Amino acid sequence: MATLSFGGFLTFAGFLSRFWPSTITGLVLGAVYALVALGYTLVYGVLRLINFANSEVFMLSAFGSFLAIEVLNVPQRLTGGGDPVKTGWELIGILALCLVVSVVIGGLSAVVVERVAYRPLRQRNAPRLVFLISAIGASFAISEAVGEWGPQQRDEYALTKFFKKQQLFKVFGADVYNANVIVVVGAAVMALALVLFVSKSRVGRGIRAVAQDAETAKLMGVNVDRIILITFLVGGLMAGGAAFLYEIHTPFARYDVGFSIGIKAFTAAVLGGIGNVRGALLGGVLLGLIESWGSSLFGSDQNIGNVAAFVTLVLVLMVRPSGLLGESLGRSKA
Template identity: 40%
Template sequence: MTEQPEAIASSSRGQPGAFVRSWRDIRRNPLPLFGWLLFILLLFAALRNLLPLGQQTAEYSPEQFLRQIIFGLAQGSIYAMLALGYTMVYSVLSILHFAHGEVFMTGAYAGYFVLNAAARMGALATNPLLSVLFTLAAGMVASVIAALLLERFVYRPVRDTPPVVSLIVAVGASLVLQQGFIRLFGEAARRYPTVNLYAFPYLFPSFGCDASGTVCRGIDLLDGRYDVSFLGFNLRLLPIHAVVFAAALAFMLALWFYVSRTSAGRAMRAVAEDRSVAILMGVDANRVIVRVFALGGLLAGAAGVLYAFYNHQVSPLIGFSPGIKGLTAAALGGLGNVPGAMLGGLLLGIVESVAPSLLGLSAQLKDVIIFGILVLVLLFRPGGVLGESVAEKRG
């Protein structure tokens, strides 16, 4: 084994469970078969609902499908922003940053205090843009601080222990943050004040006009809803959906550029692949890891504030569900893969939104569907949709 190229070696190795090749394979590992059967079942259920085959009182129209996809994209963008954090931390440290949902919650909470103060002082009415930007900044700063504290006092001490230790510690940290917020600020949920932030009067000249119709301020970015006809579809569009989606996309692109095109990003990938060799090349691994947590916190904070603008209620418990979904999204897209995390998040949001109607199931079951799909995907592609290898990277 002197000169055998690695590429051939790895492709011939294949991934267990990737394809069903023969009856013998199935007998040895029946999981993919079950996967296919489940997939066919789901497909059948979806078809039954899309095609009007009696019993249905009102058909599930493409229009409704499109509307739900739009809702799903917005929620999915939040998941995507969280998934980016999970995926980065995982790629560098091979740990599941379980407290990331609480980092997200920290941002939403910090944003609440700033926005509420702005509302009380009247700044929200006089200068909504500045208030919103301050809110966003506060959320991001708070989340970054939370993430850095977690890194320093939770993850670093257990960095070189078996993964299960860091996982347990992470779950513990997540609970501590949650309970800490409950003790500090109470369990009661709070409501983000409604913000009317008008923008783009030139692009949308006939929107946001006052009673006399003389002054038009454009569309309301955070609290507006507008009925739009598009290609024969009647849609109700919320600018906040576009804001959340654009933010997620911008963050993803910036992150992708950072990781793949800058020297700091290259150092990050080096640490991800082989920390000790990266150190041997003069990379300060600690600094890289701190940077990764800070970036993850930044995204989580932005996601937290946007989430709260969009869903209004914040409480110490709001981090859990988006946190789990973000992690799922990261796994779906392939842990360690930046575009994969984005794709996974959007996919998850859309599936969550569309699947209950498409399959004719109760909305109560949407989490069951999501995690079912996660199992399915991981069965076929253990490395996630965008197929990054999650095999052991270090000895």
């Protein structure tokens, strides 16, 4: 990539040559954004509230998988200190462990956030603004607490150490690694499960009913508090899954890892139309692609990608103020 050293700007021809690789990077990023965006959009649907602490649910889940490996002393047990790279069943075992731990921590922490930061306010009929402050407060409190008293940063037991990136195949000349495939397929499976859950199941019907008219839902016998709790739980599970997929690519977890992911995922939800499940998925993938294309077009710097992503958001909202697919809260087809 000699062109990259020219003060950051790439020729258009250079961009074309990097188009497919950056598309794959973008899809991987977008898959993570999309899953986290689901948490924002679901909670917004039932409460009309941006749960800023969703990004911290993501962060806690990311740490969770590292801690699980550390606490269980997985590398020592498996190799007695030898080559950390695992294959076959050992690798699948580690991945499964991390996934389960991430998802459980994600679900639990989201439920705790709802119980501690929001439900008490709801019971006292607090004004909307108070919820917002509580959301921001919860986010900072969790992140800073982990930074101050918690693990702050962990890389010793990063998933990437056990996991050897292997090129599986090429798409238009771009290398596709096993890690890419796991992330995209994993995210697609989780997203599909969620869409089916919301559109087909009884609880999903309850979630949509509350999203469309919470008061009426209550009078029809829907236990709204329970539905809200489940919504947080499901959003947390998605954030947990996203954290696991993120860790496959990222060699560390840090107390502030949720911040940028959270902002992007929230942006993705707004881009697609907040409250709209399919919108969050579309927004996430688009945002990942735009960010990745942006950084390969204008230079390798990550910040340029961010600029491209947010400029796109502003442009889209100028034309479609309610997002690409609109704020169709709880639409029948999710």
